[in-house]
Amino acid sequence: MTRMKRLSLILFLLLASFSCSLQAQDFALKTNGLYWLTTTPNVGMEFALSRKVTMDLSAAYNPWTFKDDKKMRFWLAQPEVKYWFCEKFEGHFIGVHLHGAQYFGGFSDKRYDGYLAGGGFTYGYDWILSPHWNLEAAIGVGYARLWYKESPRIPCVKCYENKHKNYFGPTKAAISLIYIF
Structure with a gap:
């Protein structure tokens, strides 16, 4: 089984295992404004596992090619478990995230085609805008x-030359608009 099929199956099983218990104020849809600034469509869903713990499943896909065949096309999946210090979807939280992506393209004289996988830690804050709308800011650091x-x-x-690299540093940045059901 390929890595992609395995990752897709794991994400599907995680979502299916928790979807049976969704209730009001326990499920949210979100989008990261920072990705939209790079013309990258993205969506996330977050659901409560308990009063102070949520699971976020976010994905992004950038299919665009720019002038002179320059591109940085990619898809990204980034699941995360969050612990909320107050209540879910309110105030400060910390989280643990994983990430996997496939990318191809480049803006310089070189082209890069490959995969990445890793994880990290997140800190964030949710502001309540109205009973159903929130604004979330988050930053994460980790490994890929x-x-x-x-x-x-x-x-x-x-x-071409096969290469690999270990990366330590920022692994997540988000300013997300959230709709809570």
């Missing part, structure tokens, strides 16, 4: 392992 092929931007099937 990248596996990729590096090649010149000139299309050439045989002139």
